[in-house]
Amino acid sequence: MASLSPLSLLLLLIFAFADQCTSQNTTTTECLKLPLLHRSPFLSPAEALSRDYHRLSAFHNRAVPKYPVVSGASSGSGQYFVSLRLGTPPQNLLLIADTGSDLIWVKCSACNTKCSAATHVPGSAFLARHSSTFSPHHCFDSPCRLVPHPPRSRCNHTSRLHTPCRYQYSYSDGSVTSGFFSKETTTLNTSAGREARLKSLAFGCGFRVSGPSVSGASFNGAHGVMGLGRGPISFSSQLGRRFGNKFSYCLMDYTISPPPTSFLTIGHNVFPRVSRIRFTPLQTNPLSPSFYYIGIQSVSVNGAKLPINPSVWSVDERGNGGTVIDSGTTLTFLAEPAYRQVLAAFKRQVRRLPSLPEPTPGFDLCVNVSGVSRPSLPRLSFRLVGNSVFSPPPRNHFIETADQVMCLAIQPVNSEIGFSVIGNLMQQGFLLEFDRERSRLGFSRHGCALP
Structure with a gap:
């Protein structure tokens, strides 16, 4: 994300999983096509945009379902949101879709089944203890080498057998998300009513989130960030191994009412042949x-x-x-x-x-x-x-x-x-x-x- 000053038209993408897309010559699923939902709120200027640019300037360690894009000018954020179903049973989370970063991370809660309303607002975070498939990466796991770590966080031969992989992602304005780099099952719905599960999605389970880029007005309504960047831990890279190393999207005009639908698509043959591309x-x-x-x-x-x-x-x-x-x-x-x-x-x-x-x-x-x-x-x-x-x-x-x-x-x-x-x-x-x-x-x- 990026910006240094005023007001913004903040657009939200909600990548809800929908249609199955296939190539013309085979019935093999080759891509994921997600509906995108766009909202375009106007916030008080300079603040929101400066947070945008700080977010983009962050430190980054470096077939087919579809997802629609609809406009809905009303929220107060400024990003594109992706609807991700994470865990078993699935929990619905909204993540900012960001081609300017790699890490997928969500706000996590340590609440168990006895959480009270005073300690946890329903739907505000991913409940790791409520998922039977949640598992932190061990600090020795190779994926752990792909994320930045907190100061003084060590993993050596004296580490205990179950020492989790700790990550700390920092942004140029001082915003930080930190927690356990983990793996989890994500559930993809198709328009045919079937469910497809992708196991072992690597993501950051963030127990500490602070700073304007990840908790201020420009983050309204988000539970985390879906990195779509070029690194190996991004959403597009992880799904690309299964659906092809390609993705596309289209952002519809925020001024149109009722809001039109468009899609984020991950995989080969993302669109029928488009003229004048x-x-x-x-x-x-x-x-x-x-x-x-x-x-x-x-x-x-x-x-x-x-x-x-x-x-x-x-x-x-x-x-x-x-x-x-x-x-x-x-x-x-x-x-x-x-x-x-x-x-x-x-x-x-x-x-x-x-x-x-x-x-x-x-x-x-x-x-x-x-x-x-x-x-x-x-x-x-x-x-x-x-x-x-x-x-x-x-x-x-x-x-x-x-x-x-x-x-x-x-x-x-x-x-x-x-x-x-x-x-x-x-x-x-x-x-x-x-x-x-x-x-x-x-x-x-x-x-x-x-x-």
């Missing part, structure tokens, strides 16, 4: 291996290429810079030199629209569109490596922060200590296919409405 190579940053980097060659506003030095988009020897695609970030963040050029170009394009008597806190550009039946807002385009062009409509980078007030939903970031981010608002209405097998990102304006 374009690809750009996924790049790697050895110092930040979890992230999905793409290469930007140039940026245009209303077709006019901006004079931005190409070096602005490169990753330096310290691992800073570059551009990340992230479902867990609401707004888009551009390296400061590029942002200034984009902002100046947008200001020139909207100078005929009425200005506001008072600036909107946290935004550098806002316009009054009252009385304008079809306001003409500038269009931003990114030319990517591979000569593909990602050109979202203006509604993907202008948001209504007050009645008839539209603000530019892009923020600057210091590329010397961070990176640019294409957030989930900018991704709306596009089918995005993360093909990890071929190390490429596919995108198309066609395919979101496919059944």
